[in-house]
Each structure stands twice: as structure tokens, then as C-alpha cells.
Amino acid sequence: MRGEVSIWKNGEEVYREANLLCDGAGILIADLMTVSPSLSLVEDHATSSILDASNYTIQAISFGTGEEAFQSNAHAMTEDKQAQLTIAYAKFGDGDFSTSSVPAIVDLASGGSMEGSSFIPHVGLPDAPSPIPTVLQTGNTAPSETINKVDVSSVFPGNGQLTNFLPSSILSATMSGTLLSDPEDAYYAASLLGAFPEGAPNLSEVILRENGSNIVEVSPVSGYFNTASSMDVSGFVNMVMSSVPSDTYSMSSTTEGLCLSAAPTFAEDGIVEYSVTLAAGDVQFANAYGGIFHLGLWTIDREASIRKGNTPPYSFSVLNNPREYRLFARKGITKSLSYISDDGASAGNTNYSDLTIKWRIHFV
Amino acid sequence: MNFVEDLNIKGHLTISKRDKQGEEEVVFDDHNIIVSGMGVGLSYLFTASGSDTVTDYQIDRVQIGVGGPPAQVTAGINELLDSLATVDEYGTGSNLNIEEREQIVGGVLSDPRPFALIPASKWSRVGDSSVRYTIVIDEEACNDLTRLGSAAALNEIGLFMKNPTGYQDARPILVAYRTFSDIVKTSDFSLIFRWTINW
Numbered sequence: 001m002r003g004e005v006s007i008w009k010n011g012e013e014v015y016r017e018a019n020l021l022c023d024g025a026g027i028l029i030a031d032l033m034t035v036s037p038s039l040s041l042v043e044d045h046a047t048s049s050i051l052d053a054s055n056y057t058i059q060a061i062s063f064g065t066g067e068e069a070f071q072s073n074a075h076a077m078t079e080d081k082q083a084q085l086t087i088a089y090a091k092f093g094d095g096d097f098s099t100s101s102v103p104a105i106v107d108l109a110s111g112g113s114m115e116g117s118s119f120i121p122h123v124g125l126p127d128a129p130s131p132i133p134t135v136l137q138t139g140n141t142a143p144s145e146t147i148n149k150v151d152v153s154s155v156f157p158g159n160g161q162l163t164n165f166l167p168s169s170i171l172s173a174t175m176s177g178t179l180l181s182d183p184e185d186a187y188y189a190a191s192l193l194g195a196f197p198e199g200a201p202n203l204s205e206v207i208l209r210e211n212g213s214n215i216v217e218v219s220p221v222s223g224y225f226n227t228a229s230s231m232d233v234s235g236f237v238n239m240v241m242s243s244v245p246s247d248t249y250s251m252s253s254t255t256e257g258l259c260l261s262a263a264p265t266f267a268e269d270g271i272v273e274y275s276v277t278l279a280a281g282d283v284q285f286a287n288a289y290g291g292i293f294h295l296g297l298w299t300i301d302r303e304a305s306i307r308k309g310n311t312p313p314y315s316f317s318v319l320n321n322p323r324e325y326r327l328f329a330r331k332g333i334t335k336s337l338s339y340i341s342d343d344g345a346s347a348g349n350t351n352y353s354d355l356t357i358k359w360r361i362h363f364v
Numbered sequence: 365m366n367f368v369e370d371l372n373i374k375g376h377l378t379i380s381k382r383d384k385q386g387e388e389e390v391v392f393d394d395h396n397i398i399v400s401g402m403g404v405g406l407s408y409l410f411t412a413s414g415s416d417t418v419t420d421y422q423i424d425r426v427q428i429g430v431g432g433p434p435a436q437v438t439a440g441i442n443e444l445l446d447s448l449a450t451v452d453e454y455g456t457g458s459n460l461n462i463e464e465r466e467q468i469v470g471g472v473l474s475d476p477r478p479f480a481l482i483p484a485s486k487w488s489r490v491g492d493s494s495v496r497y498t499i500v501i502d503e504e505a506c507n508d509l510t511r512l513g514s515a516a517a518l519n520e521i522g523l524f525m526k527n528p529t530g531y532q533d534a535r536p537i538l539v540a541y542r543t544f545s546d547i548v549k550t551s552d553f554s555l556i557f558r559w560t561i562n563w
Contacts, residue, residue, distance in 0.1 A: 001373065001403065001406070023492065023493065025563070026492070026493030026562070026563035027492050027493050027563075029406070029493070029563040030489060030491075030492065030493045030494060030495050030563055032409075032418050032421060032422070033421075033422050033423060033487065033495050033561075033563075034422075034487050034488075034489050034495055035418060035419070035422075036484060037419040037422070037424075037484055038484070040417070040419065051417050051418050051419055052416065052417070052418070053409055053412065053414075053415060053416050053417060053418045053420075053421065054412065054416070055418070056409065056418050056421075057409060057410050057412060058410065242412060243411065243412035243413055244411045244412065244413055260411065260412070262407070262411045262413070266407050266411055266413070267404050267407060267408065267471065268404075268471065270400075270403040270404060270406075270407040271407075272407060272410045272411050361410065362403075363403035363404070363406045363407040363410065364400050364403035364404060364407065
């Protein structure tokens with residue numbers, strides 16, 4: 001069993017390399033091989049649903065970056081950034097989401113650099129490939145900034161990947177009842193946590209600052225993940241298909257979430273493909289929050305989900321997802337997927353493209 | 365797991381003889397062959413194109429044969445060379461629970477063949493990603509086998525995934541295979557196969 005990841009941009013394959021299957025893959029298969037068949041005799045629906053095969057397949061993809069990125073870039077606070085957030089919050093307070101909501105503000109004083117008009121985030125050294133870790137990036141992966149005497153990481157500890165706090169509906173729901181529940185505090189915290197823009201028709205903006213001035217004007221954008229509501233607050237993009245396409249079941253759009261496909265000959269060649277598309281806006285925002293150096297394919301961790309009091313069937317939810325996930329396969333990338341450079345007269349930061357990830361697992 | 369880019373599924377088989385006094389002697393101890401059927405079964409699971417019940421992807425049955433070893437033991441093997449052909453050959457007085465089912469052989473179906481079921485109580489999680497299957501061929505099982513008028517010895521065994529395609533009657537597929545030195549089974553002893561698969 002092996003896998004490979006390819007990245008497509010503007011209809012061209014720009015990257016292809018083998019992935020790393022994690023220990024979680026073996027644990028998953030051992031799990032399914034030993035779950036008790038007698039559960040099928042239990043009349044309780046939640047119990048018998050443990051035997052549903054979908055609990056043992058790949059259900060999500062996520063994106064990560066290096067540990068230091070979570071303390072820098074748009075994850076970090078400076079005085080200038082705080083002033084800009086206050087200005088932006090006043091606009092947000094009017095409820096005018098049509099032009100701008102929570103921005104990603106990068107003050108170069110807190111890390112990152114410019115190559116011409118293209119932002120290069122500060123990342124440090126991302127984790128080396130290893131099958132053992134159960135998260136994409138180990139270490140402190142939450143912004144360690146203080147808002148109104150509250151450390152953001154004490155309320156929202158990092159989970160090793162880029163999270164999804166920016167949409168207004170998510171930030172208000174997730175901050176409610178926490179030490180950051182004050183609307184202005186919540187707004188600041190969401191901007192530090194990131195990392196993907198609003199869904200259409202709403203727009204979010206990346207603001208690049210240096211020495212108290214904007215350095216590149218970038219138009220507000222939206223992203224596919226929050227347009228389709230396919231990414232939960234923890235940054236997991238949900239599988240949106242229940243099986244491979246057939247005569248009666250058509251392929252979903254990869255802009256709507258993680259998709260599943262296979263050739264009709266899959267029983268001979270054993271190849272299964274998982275694909276998802278990041279909007280140019282998703283890539284731009286990910287870059288502001290540290291870039292994309294890790295990709296992960298996840299299955300449901302049934303035992304962990306049950307321990308948290310959630311019983312199957314596990315319906316995906318953006319705000320209160322009952323699914324706990326287990327890392328099945330990962331891919332480390334030495335050059336960020338969100339890397340951009342100036343192209344002639346076009347500033348890199350205004351020139352992002354959609355990226356499609358195609359991840360193939362070979363079972364035979 | 366090794367630090368490699370693929371998940372290297374491995375298996376190990378030990379065979380012990382146990383006499384009526386309970387004395388055990390290990391007569392075989394070696395790795396096995398994980399065959400392509402394992403990947404076929406898992407691809408049905410991960411494409412959500414086969415059974416929607418996870419128990420159909422479990423390894424819950426075994427066949428024993430007298431035809432080994434084949435000329436080449438490769439991952440392409442999809443059936444035993446000469447599996448026991450009838451319930452009687454497995455032994456009507458034995459404790460084995462025998463079920464006759466069509467078998468997936470290279471993408472086509474065989475005529476119904478007997479399989480000895482491995483009860484769930486004999487599947488043991490022996491590590492995070494390891495499962496051990498214990499198969500007991502008791503004193504009354506697989507005795508007095510003959511082929512072409514001569515005594516036949518047990519020398520091959522296969523593990524099967526129950527029913528990856530999800531057909532209403534199970535259609536098993538071979539997932540692991542191993543040959544071993546000839547053992548002429550008699551009622552003087554039982555055979556215990558301890559088969560560990562590491563995913």
C-alpha cells in the first residue's frame with residue numbers, strides 16, 4: 001500500500017511525489033479487523049452503527065505549516081496590527097460583511113519578508129517526515145498572543161494545522177462562552193487564529209503592513225472551503241462523496257470538499273484518488289498564516305470520538321464536529337504550496353491561482 | 365512500522381502440534397505472503413463500492429490444502445493449489461464451523477468451496493496495528509486425507525477476507541497464504557496455527 005500526491009495549477013501538474021503512510025493507517029485497519037461482529041445484533045442504532053464501513057475510510061484532508069509560523073506572520077500581534085484591527089472591527093461592527101470581514105493582517109515586524117511584491121512567511125523548519133506523529137506539526141501551534149490579558153493559546157490550543165476561525169458565523173459561535181467572548185476580543189482572536197477567508201459572496205482581505213503602511217494593495221477574496229462550508233473550525237475539509245462515481249452517482253465538484261474517485265478497474269489496479277481544490281483566496285490566506293508545508297489525509301478515530309461522548313453515525317458539522325480524526329497519511333513539502341513570486345508586472349500577492357490536490361492511494 | 369513511504373503489510377505464521385497430553389511442539393515458524401486480494405478488498409472499502417458493513421472486510425475464515433507448494437509463491441496467488449474440497453475432508457466430527465461459499469478468484473467466481481470459520485474470540489489485537497488469528501485443527505479434523513488413492517499431507521493454508529463486494533451471500537477473497545512442510549494429520553494430535561498480520 002502506497003500513495004502519491006500531485007498538485008495541479010491552471011490545468012498543469014506542477015508537483016508529484018510519494019506520500020508517507022502513517023502508523024494511523026495500520027491502526028485503522030487493525031481496528032476494523034477486530035471490531036466485534038456481535039455489535040450487529042444490538043438493537044441500539046448508535047451501537048450497531050459502529051459497524052458502518054464509512055467509519056473506517058478516509059474522511060478529511062487538512063493543511064499545516066511549521067511551528068514557528070504559528071508565532072509569526074498573521075498569527076502575531078504588533079501595535080500597528082492592533083490599530084488596524086480596531087479600524088477593521090469598527091467596519092465589522094456595522095455588519096458590513098459585503099466588502100470586508102475579519103482581515104488577515106501581516107505586520108512584517110512580526111516575521112515574514114517580501115520578495116518584490118510577494119509575501120514569504122516566516123516558518124522555521126517544519127517537522128521532518130515521520131510516520132509516528134498523530135498531528136501534522138508538533139510543538140506549540142497556536143498563536144501565543146495576549147488579548148485583554150487572555151492568552152489565545154490558553155483558550156484555543158493549537159492542533160498542528162491551519163484552522164478556520166475567520167468567518168463571522170464561526171468566530172461568534174466558537175468564542176461565545178470563552179474568555180474571549182467580548183465581540184472585539186473575539187474579532188482580534190479570530191484574526192490571529194486564521195486562516196481561511198469567508199465564503200462567497202462575503203469577502204475577506206489580506207493586509208500586508210510595514211512601518212505603519214500598507215505595502216501591497218490586494219483585493220478582498222473569498223474561498224471555496226467556507227463557500228461550501230466544507231471545512232470545520234479545526235481545519236478539516238470534509239469528504240463530500242459517499243462512494244466513487246457511477247452511472248447513477250455523479251462526481252462532486254472538488255471545490256465543494258474532498259472528493260473520491262477511482263477507475264472502473266479499481267478492483268484490479270487498487271487505485272483510489274482523493275481530490276480537493278483550494279481557491280486562490282484560500283491559498284493567499286494560507287500563505288499569510290504561514291503557508292502550506294504539510295498535507296494530511298484523515299480517517300475517523302472511532303474510539304476517540306466515542307470517548308468524547310459522540311456516537312455514530314458521525315455527521316459532519318462545521319462548528320461542533322463530533323468526529324475525532326486519525327492521521328492516515330501525510331505529505332511534507334519543502335516549498336510551500338502557497339509560494340508565490342512576482343510575474344513580470346503582476347505582484348505575486350495579487351496573482352494567486354486555484355490549486356487542485358490529487359492524492360492517490362495504491363492498495364494493490 | 366518502517367520509515368518508508370508505503371505501508372508494508374506483513375504476516376508471520378507459527379504451527380504447533382499438540383498431542384492429547386497437551387504437549388506442544390512448534391513445527392513451523394516463518395513469515396507468510398500477503399497476496400493481492402488484501403489490496404483488492406481494501407480498495408472496495410476505501411472506494412465505498414463494496415459492502416457497507418465493516419464486518420465484511422474482516423478476515424474471518426481459512427482454507428487448508430494439500431497441493432502446496434506451488435511452483436512460484438507470489439503475491440499474485442488468489443487460491444490454494446488444492447484446498448480441501450468437502451465438509452467431510454475438514455472432518456464432520458471436528459469443532460470446525462464450515463461454510464461453503466463461492467470464492468473470488470482473479471475477479472471471477474469459483475463454484476462453492478468449504479471454508480473453516482475463525483470465531484471472533486480467536487482474533488486477538490496483539491499490538492496497535494497487529495492482529496493474531498488462532499486456528500485450531502482439532503484431533504477430529506482433516507484426518508485420513510487422500511489424493512489419487514494415496515495419503516495426502518496438509519501443506520498450504522490461506523486466510524480470507526469475508527465478503528468485500530458485499531454480495532448477500534459471502535464471497536471471500538484470499539488475502540494471505542503460506543505453504544509448510546508436509547503434515548499428515550491423524551487423530552493423535554491437533555494443529556494450532558497462530559497467524560499474525562501486521563498492518
